[in-house]
Amino acid sequence: MNDETTAVPTDAEARLLVHRAGRTPVYAYSRSALGDAVARVRAASPRGAGLYYSLKANPYPGVVNALAPLVDGFDVCSLAEMETALNAGTPPDRVLFTGPAKSRTQAAAALAAGVAVTVESPRQADLFAETARELGVDGHGVIRLNVPYPGRTPDADPSPNQFGVAEEDLAEVVRVLRASPVSIRGLQLFWGSQYSDPEVVLAARKAVTERARAVVERFGLTLDLVSIGGGIAMRWRDRDPAVDWSRLAETEDAHRTPETEDAHRAPEAAGGRLPLVCEYGRSLAGPAGSLLTTVLDTKTIGDRRYVLVDAGMNDLLLASRLLSGGDRGELRVRVVGGEGRPLVRHVHVTGPLCSQLDVLAEDIELPEVEPGDLLLFPGVGAYGPSFSPGGFLSRDKVREIVF
Ligand SMILES: Cc1ncc(COP(=O)(O)O)c(C=O)c1O
Structure with missing residues (x-):
């Protein structure tokens, strides 16, 4: 079940973590x-x-807070996320406020805090320009360019999306910002998520880096940030391919160009090289998180063995049928203290919600369990509570702890 990148607490650790949290x-x-x-x-x-x-x-x-001393900055999408990043002691110029359609309130808050903002259309450029004038502050703009997301394999078709500035609007966005108190501080070329194939990742990085270079030359920009996305997958279902990290690192080595050499750390010494930044979410948080849940009941209906637990899709939407439309891989799951128990087949692990969609694992083999046992789902540290319909049935919010 485990791969070397996913953290899996031992049985003893898992039990203590639940005591520490006070509940599941x-x-x-x-x-x-x-x-x-x-x-x-x-x-x-x-x-x-x-x-x-x-x-x-x-x-x-x-x-x-745990990541703050380890990373170079944060990408945030709301006022609450911005406060969390700033409260971790991050200097505002290391925070990038992203999102395709920012409100006037968000624009004002980001400009007042002094964080950089992505600008994703001519109208949004006007919004930031006007808001900066009203507030009497200088702003830091990062123009997000529209980039089609590549297919999952090198020969698959890219898919279109609504993010960023269209090529034909770019000159207008540059014109509006140049005539405003919002400086053009960077470019963002995010190109998608959940890619396991290193060739796709490397080709996407190369393509967006070349495009950024062309935009810099076309408009004569001097930048201190060129975000070229991240895209690396997290492995949270049993069927997900593992990312070949060593191959990615090796291939990255082979693809190294003067442009990528020490680009971020020493931009002034880099002779006009692009100050590259990569933006990652799931590959950093995903492998570090486990969900612990208590078995509340078991029953057999027909040939199915149901194991009913206190976590549901309100805590982990990624697991539900709603998201994967029936084509769901199974979450990896372990029974705490289950070693050596007889295996039961056709087990369906379901949550506490009144919805047929509330399924965490379907038709799997699992050691025998009884009420009070703990189940542990590893590798689910990303897109958990914040990506789940926590309001459904007005249940208590899932607990979270760092250990
Ligand atoms: C602009 C932007 N940056 C970063 C991320 C994080 O991506 P991931 O979790 O795939 O690493 C996303 C994901 O949607 C994004 O849209």
């Missing part, structure tokens, strides 16, 4: 696994590129 369900994030993930992902990124963590993957303050 609880997400437990390993501080050392977060550190390991940062080191692994950095080694698989262009050498010298800055590493930003995207709070959208997991905005839990304990996780953000």
